[in-house]
Amino acid sequence: MRAIGIILAGGNSKRLKELSKNRAVCAMPVAGSYRSIDFALSNMEHSRIQKVAVLAQYNSRSLNEHLASSKWWNFGRKQGGLFLFTPSFADADSNWYRGTADAIAQNISFLKTSHEPYVVIASGDCVYKMDYNKVLTWHVDKRADITVVVKDMPETFNVERYGTVRMDEEDRIQDFIEKPLAPEYNTISCGVYVIRRRLLIELLEKCAEENRYDFVQDILIRYRGLKKIYGYRLKEYWANIASVEDYYRTNMDFLRPEIRDYFFRQYPEVHSRAADLPPAKYNVGVNIRNSLLSSGCIVNGTVENSILFQQVYVGNNCVIRNSLILNDVYIGDNTIIENCIVESGGTIQSNSCYRGENGIQIVEEKGERYTI
Amino acid sequence: MITAAIDTIGFPDLCSRAGFDMKERVCGLWFVVTYTRAGRAGAYGDERKVYMIIKKEMIAMLLAGGQGSRLGILTSDVAKPAVSFGGKYRIIDFPLSNCINSGIDTVGVLTQYMPLRLNAHVGIGIPWDLDKNVGGVTVLSPYEKIQNTEWYTGTANAIYQNIEYMESFHPDYVLILSGDHIYKMDYEAMLESHKENGAEVTIAVMPVSLEEATRFGIMITDEDGRITDFEEKPAHPRSTLASMGIYIFNWETLKEALLANRDEAGLDFGKHVIPYCREKGAPLYAYEFNGYWKDVGTLTSYWEANMELIDIVPEFNLYEEYWKIYTKSTSITPQFFGPESVIERTIAGEGTEIYGKVYSSVIGCDVTVGAGSVIRNSIIMNGAVIGEGCVLDKVICAENSVIGDGAVLGEGEEVPNDTRPDIYCEGLVTIGENTEIPAGVRIGKNVMISGRTTPEDYPGGQLASGRTLEKEVKA
Numbered sequence: 001m002r003a004i005g006i007i008l009a010g011g012n013s014k015r016l017k018e019l020s021k022n023r024a025v026c027a028m029p030v031a032g033s034y035r036s037i038d039f040a041l042s043n044m045e046h047s048r049i050q051k052v053a054v055l056a057q058y059n060s061r062s063l064n065e066h067l068a069s070s071k072w073w074n075f076g077r078k079q080g081g082l083f084l085f086t087p088s089f090a091d092a093d094s095n096w097y098r099g100t101a102d103a104i105a106q107n108i109s110f111l112k113t114s115h116e117p118y119v120v121i122a123s124g125d126c127v128y129k130m131d132y133n134k135v136l137t138w139h140v141d142k143r144a145d146i147t148v149v150v151k152d153m154p155e156t157f158n159v160e161r162y163g164t165v166r167m168d169e170e171d172r173i174q175d176f177i178e179k180p181l182a183p184e185y186n187t188i189s190c191g192v193y194v195i196r197r198r199l200l201i202e203l204l205e206k207c208a209e210e211n212r213y214d215f216v217q218d219i220l221i222r223y224r225g226l227k228k229i230y231g232y233r234l235k236e237y238w239a240n241i242a243s244v245e246d247y248y249r250t251n252m253d254f255l256r257p258e259i260r261d262y263f264f265r266q267y268p269e270v271h272s273r274a275a276d277l278p279p280a281k282y283n284v285g286v287n288i289r290n291s292l293l294s295s296g297c298i299v300n301g302t303v304e305n306s307i308l309f310q311q312v313y314v315g316n317n318c319v320i321r322n323s324l325i326l327n328d329v330y331i332g333d334n335t336i337i338e339n340c341i342v343e344s345g346g347t348i349q350s351n352s353c354y355r356g357e358n359g360i361q362i363v364e365e366k367g368e369r370y371t372i
Numbered sequence: 373m374i375t376a377a378i379d380t381i382g383f384p385d386l387c388s389r390a391g392f393d394m395k396e397r398v399c400g401l402w403f404v405v406t407y408t409r410a411g412r413a414g415a416y417g418d419e420r421k422v423y424m425i426i427k428k429e430m431i432a433m434l435l436a437g438g439q440g441s442r443l444g445i446l447t448s449d450v451a452k453p454a455v456s457f458g459g460k461y462r463i464i465d466f467p468l469s470n471c472i473n474s475g476i477d478t479v480g481v482l483t484q485y486m487p488l489r490l491n492a493h494v495g496i497g498i499p500w501d502l503d504k505n506v507g508g509v510t511v512l513s514p515y516e517k518i519q520n521t522e523w524y525t526g527t528a529n530a531i532y533q534n535i536e537y538m539e540s541f542h543p544d545y546v547l548i549l550s551g552d553h554i555y556k557m558d559y560e561a562m563l564e565s566h567k568e569n570g571a572e573v574t575i576a577v578m579p580v581s582l583e584e585a586t587r588f589g590i591m592i593t594d595e596d597g598r599i600t601d602f603e604e605k606p607a608h609p610r611s612t613l614a615s616m617g618i619y620i621f622n623w624e625t626l627k628e629a630l631l632a633n634r635d636e637a638g639l640d641f642g643k644h645v646i647p648y649c650r651e652k653g654a655p656l657y658a659y660e661f662n663g664y665w666k667d668v669g670t671l672t673s674y675w676e677a678n679m680e681l682i683d684i685v686p687e688f689n690l691y692e693e694y695w696k697i698y699t700k701s702t703s704i705t706p707q708f709f710g711p712e713s714v715i716e717r718t719i720a721g722e723g724t725e726i727y728g729k730v731y732s733s734v735i736g737c738d739v740t741v742g743a744g745s746v747i748r749n750s751i752i753m754n755g756a757v758i759g760e761g762c763v764l765d766k767v768i769c770a771e772n773s774v775i776g777d778g779a780v781l782g783e784g785e786e787v788p789n790d791t792r793p794d795i796y797c798e799g800l801v802t803i804g805e806n807t808e809i810p811a812g813v814r815i816g817k818n819v820m821i822s823g824r825t826t827p828e829d830y831p832g833g834q835l836a837s838g839r840t841l842e843k844e845v846k847a
Contacts, residue, residue, distance in 0.1 A: 032706030274499065279734075282717065289712075
């Protein structure tokens, strides 16, 4: 393979509110049986990238747990493998990762000891399928210094929390505005970059000398006139989950048949850690409409337009509508849940009612659970 | 790793001398201590050397080579242990998961009949954590020898042909299992009982009713559980303790019995090895098991065992945390339920999409049930596609079969099957794997269909009860 991979998985997102309290954004459960990082990792695997570093910082325990074995993504190999790099302290002035560029710079030996000529950098909080080889080929054809994967978003899409770009006819990026207050362009960066390994080392070392730490600000924006930075347009589905609204919407997208078909049935498949859960079980009085349910669930009530993640128990006469119920939630009898995201591990007492009135309500209930 | 000949020191003794607590080393590497006589006789300490050898206290040999012909078309292309069960599992998952849950990490899987699916499923044992540096799962198929090349001619003959494999682990005990039962059992508890009794052979038994006892090998025991006599499928049983086909042997006893009877045709545990051990006066004990255990040897028992899983609190509970059943999943995606779907008393595997109505059924992974279809009391295996507007009652539909829109299966009166009334009975409709059934046909009961069938195979769009329709799959 011609490239090594780096997955940026360090971020916390205040926009995910309580949901990111106990886990990294990249460890957020997605579409019933996946974690957010599974998409980037599976893309790496299907692009035949053999050596991948995951740079994690915020609440890395959740990611560590998920990535404890690399075999599920086919990275348990002698050639290459999966590496999880968290900030480590080697000398007196060691630091946390102060930014994306700093995170890579602190692990520059990973780049220096590799021999593959290119690096694919991806973020771990996006839901998409992509063959990075196509970008790489395009990158080589364009004789680009850096290629940024971009996507044209619909006019109605709020790009305020993304990086927006303006490209010329040659697809060279002319302007790059991070998190614009008054957005001028609707083309956004997908957080996937291809760059020659030696150039990346050079740029990172220069950044480190100048105490600059951010890949977007200090490399992409700062060098956009100096280096040939191109934008590769992604046509297929792509979504970022790093805010409550986007997280909810991305999950709900999986109720659409074309999205399910694209991710669940079409090649290549997305890998995840084996859960070893029994089949989902449906008892009497069950009423399920337009919903996704994962393995290990036991259902006795009504579920509509919702996604139940793994090992959810739904009691008798419950009504669950337009909601995401994350992993291992116990819902007691006669409970109504509408427009909510129920945090994983929760126990909802019988006869309770949760309704998201203005938007999506996040439900966190750590009640006692009695099992028979 | 240095493999040294083992000294005759007892292993517990040896472990304590080597500084290891035996209990901690039940599965894994053991250490052999050799002593050089430099000083006084029997003195050790300075001259002590510790070498590693491969040593497992107990290994399991899993007999998975049988065809299981009473499962009819379900085992025409796969060995019985590889047949789907309970939505996402295969039968062999149960003994394999029992092994790893009981702390047995060395399992030889003996295959012979149609092994491809089984080999692919077992692989290197990753789903069961049986991918080990030392031990783990090994698929043992019959092999050519300089003299006397033969297939596995009987259960014990298969084990005999793999003496070398067992010997390489220096076991104290060998557990013999068969790959066609559904149960959860702690073999370690059985081993404890074996040791406590000072047995050379322990046979797992379970109490059955007097009528059922006529179908099993029956053990007659004294009050201590020592087996005094046994009888095979007796007309008038003297006991109700049925053998479950699970044995623990002292390795030396097993090896001696196998070598002594090596020339017996179709060497079998029940017929030859166990009687031989008894005649020799070896202490034989019964280990009574009282949990759920189901022989899924016939289509009807297979169907019943599946249906027992959908009870509100099933006797055989897959949802317990502490004794997980592992399997190689082909799919991990969630299940989807369409806007008009109905589901009741059903379990369903990953990736399944249900647009129709499903009642009291067991659905595998990646199954599609079209809108307007009604499925009752059926087993639909992985990858099957049920079209729109179908009606299925008591159907066993094997993997990757396709049923066309509007087909009706399992209607009308029961008529005994014309080819195998003993197999295809009790109103079941059995569809072999990779079978295609055209749209709109009406199919009766006690029917078996396999292969790519076309409308021409159904005169008047019908297949009467009791008929068998077998066509080439690769037509």
